[in-house]
Amino acid sequence: xxxxxxxxxxxxxxxxxxxxxxxxxxxxxxxxxxxxxxxxxxxxxxxxxxxxxxxxxxxxxxxxxxxxxxxxxxxxxxxxxxxxxxxxxxxxxxxxxxxxxxxxxxxxxxxxxxxxxxxxxxxxxxxxxxxxxxxxxxxxxxxxxxxxxxxxxxxxxxxxxxxxxxxxxxxxxxxxxxxxxxxxxxxxxxxxxxxxxxxxxxxxxxxxxxxxxxxxxxxxxxxxxxxxxxxxxxxxxxxxxxxxxxxxxxxxxxxxxxxxxxxxxxxxxxxxxxxxxxxxxxxxxxxx
Numbered sequence: 001x002x003x004x005x006x007x008x009x010x011x012x013x014x015x016x017x018x019x020x021x022x023x024x025x026x027x028x029x030x031x032x033x034x035x036x037x038x039x040x041x042x043x044x045x046x047x048x049x050x051x052x053x054x055x056x057x058x059x060x061x062x063x064x065x066x067x068x069x070x071x072x073x074x075x076x077x078x079x080x081x082x083x084x085x086x087x088x089x090x091x092x093x094x095x096x097x098x099x100x101x102x103x104x105x106x107x108x109x110x111x112x113x114x115x116x117x118x119x120x121x122x123x124x125x126x127x128x129x130x131x132x133x134x135x136x137x138x139x140x141x142x143x144x145x146x147x148x149x150x151x152x153x154x155x156x157x158x159x160x161x162x163x164x165x166x167x168x169x170x171x172x173x174x175x176x177x178x179x180x181x182x183x184x185x186x187x188x189x190x191x192x193x194x195x196x197x198x199x200x201x202x203x204x205x206x207x208x209x210x211x212x213x214x215x216x217x218x219x220x221x222x223x224x225x226x227x228x229x230x231x232x233x234x235x236x237x238x239x240x241x242x243x244x245x246x247x248x249x250x251x252x253x254x255x256x257x258x259x260x261x262x263x264x265x266x267x268x269x270x271x272x273x274x275x276x277x278x279x280x281x282x283x284x285x286x287x288x
Contacts, residue, residue: 005131007243009203012138013196014239016145018223019232020192025221026229027153028185029165033217034075034091037098038190040212041068042197044102047115047207057121057202064194071098072190076183095214102209114208121202134203141199145192146232152188153230161185162230 017039024030045064049055055063079090102109109115121128121137128134152158163171164178172178201207219242227238245266 002131005135007247008135009131009138009199011236011240011243012135012142013200013203014220014223014243015142015236016196016199017193017220018227018235018239019145019149020189020196021220022224022229022232022235023149023152023161023185023192024189025224026231027158027161027165028182029168030079030182030186031088031221032091032186032189033088033214033221034095034098035189035193035220036212036214036216037095038068038072038193039197039200039216039220040098040102040207040209041071041190042194043201043207043212044109044115044197045194046198047118047201048108050119050202051115051117057198058123061195061198064198065191068194069187069191072187073183075190076186079186080179080182092214095217099209099213102212109209112208112210114206116206118201118205118207120205121199128202138199138203141195145195148192149232153232157181157184 017035021032021035024032042064045067046055046057046060049060049063050057075091075094079087082090103111105111106113121134128137153161160171160176160181163174164176164181168178200211223238223242224235226242227235
């Protein structure tokens with residue numbers, strides 16, 4: 001039972017990450033590869049504050065949101081001046097920078113040694129130290145992030161982001177501040193990703209830089225693409241599929257070393273199929 005609850009918690013964490021990335025990649029049309037960096041900022045912020053200074057989690061969450069928001073704002077102000085491949089390269093570079101800080105600033109982050117002894121999530125004296133209680137907590141935060149994103153994407157701002165991703169020049173011609181919209185969406189996305197980092201740190205009770213690599217950013221982006229760039233419900237099912245896939249392969253008797261590689265192959269094939277289908281839809285629109 002604990003094993004099933006553990007998988008449920010991971011699905012919730014990756015759903016938060018992928019849905020928050022959807023605001024940037026799906027709605028504003030910006031393919032970011034820095035999302036694992038904001039995930040890591042949330043995890044390291046709550047770990048350092050709770051372990052070194054005894055901060056309660058109700059204080060570490062706002063600080064994590066603030067730091068992620070500031071970093072995202074700085075990054076977006078630079079990246080917004082570029083388009084397409086150059087935007088991806090800038091976000092990739094920021095991901096590498098954030099990982100390097102986590103890995104090399106040993107006086108602060110302990111580098112490759114990581115940060116052990118992160119306390120359990122606690123609110124008003126109630127400690128979420130069992131997997132069942134933490135799953136309920138994860139579901140709450142997943143629902144909260146979904147609610148926030150649902151309201152944003154259905155608002156006039158969300159409709160502007162949708163128009164921006166379809167035709168940026170036309171959106172500008174309507175008098176919309178495209179650059180500001182891109183910055184705001186990126187900042188909100190980075191802040192929401194830090195919530196997943198806070199959850200992960202208090203759940204695992206140990207973090208190190210290897211969790212927040214470029215591979216993790218690519219994996220999160222894969223969930224968004226497979227689930228649907230603007231489909232929050234589809235992203236949840238894609239998160240469940242990619243989290244449960246290696247476990248299903250182990251149940252059929254496949255060794256763990258092979259199952260990990262097969263997961264890469266399966267979601268690579270899924271990506272190709274989804275992108276091929278998207279290409280066909282774009283071609284139909286162009287012909288129409």
